[in-house]
Amino acid sequence: MSKKYEKLAQDIVEKIGGSENVSTLTHCMTRLRFALNQNKEADQDAIKALDGVIDAIESGGQFQVVIGTHVEEVYEEVVKYIKHAENIDDKLSNEKNVSVFGKLIDFISGTFSPIVPAIAGAGMIKALLALLILFNVVSKASQTYYVINFMSDAIFYFLPFLLAYSAANKLKCSPVLALVLAGVLLHPNLDLLRTAGNNVSVFNIPLTLVAYSSSVVPILLTVWAQSYIEPFFKRIIPNAVKIIFVPMFTILVVGFIP
Structure with a gap:
């Protein structure tokens, strides 16, 4: 699977201005989030045109490359082509050139991204429970409903x-x-x-x-x-x-x- 994204990772690093232009790098659910030393060095149009890239935008002091749900696999490949990879982490909120609003967005995004799958899973259980009730498979008075309901509620309560x-x-x-x-x-x-x-x-x-x-x-x-x-x-x-x-x-x- 990693070979599939190797060429894409090389192209992204090249068109972002090279590894020397990357200050920090992290990713969320769908995007690679770069903090670049010089944003003008990044060829935004060329990155958008890459096969496997959905979009490329500048937001909150970051250069963001929208990949999709397979962003983690692409991230693992991109890191290989950036020098001093041991210094690449999610400390974007400490960058001096990021606005207060940008830091806030980065904090909220970085906090919620890891738990989004759990919230989505619990939401789907709620949807399944609604279908079971709709088709009279279970009733709201049943113990089955009671148990499945608190399973889906657990993530929200805690x-x-x-x-x-x-x-x-x-x-x-x-x-x-x-x-x-x-x-x-x-x-x-x-x-x-x-x-x-x-x-x-x-x-x-x-x-x-x-x-x-x-x-x-x-x-x-x-x-x-x-x-x-x-x-x-x-x-x-x-x-x-x-x-x-x-x-x-x-x-x-x-x-x-x-």
């Missing part, structure tokens, strides 16, 4: 966990700590406090409690905060006790942010 892991990988902070922080948001005791109707405070600081299941923004903000707070504690805490106290203080500080 969406903060998936986003936490994906966002942490994107922002280069601890995925395990991000999962712990997602667990704080979804802990059943937090929901009990919320539904009890009483005012809640910690050290006399009032807390506003909301339901975090199926939410997106709170966990993204949480992991974003973690990406700054965790390195801060890594810098100031001695190496001898870092393995214990960095996670401890990160969880305590970031856990109050949502």
Whole structure:
């Protein structure tokens, strides 16, 4: 399969301005995303004309080559033709020539891309369940419906966990700590406090409690905060006790942010 995309990869690298023109490279579900040293060196029309390329566009400080669903195979071949490939990663959001909006789009895209297949799969289960009901194969009152329904709902209810892991990988902070922080948001005791109707405070600081299941923004903000707070504690805490106290203080500080 790799041989099939070898020539396409060579042509893309050549017409993008050569490997020397590539600063960083990553890919999403359908696109190769280049950060180029000089965008003007890329022959956009020639790349569009390549057999196997759907489109080539400049967006958010990136030069994007639209490949399709087989982008991962093409990416693996392209990397072979770029010098210093060990330095190629998804740090596009750290490039100085990328706007704030471009960084935001890159972060959201990089976070959601890995979990899109799971969301699509769960959506198809929902569609299948709807067909089963339509053709009277199952009823909404049946245990079959109940079980299949919560199987498809699982990804949406626990969406903060998936986003936490994906966002942490994107922002280069601890995925395990991000999962712990997602667990704080979804802990059943937090929901009990919320539904009890009483005012809640910690050290006399009032807390506003909301339901975090199926939410997106709170966990993204949480992991974003973690990406700054965790390195801060890594810098100031001695190496001898870092393995214990960095996670401890990160969880305590970031856990109050949502």
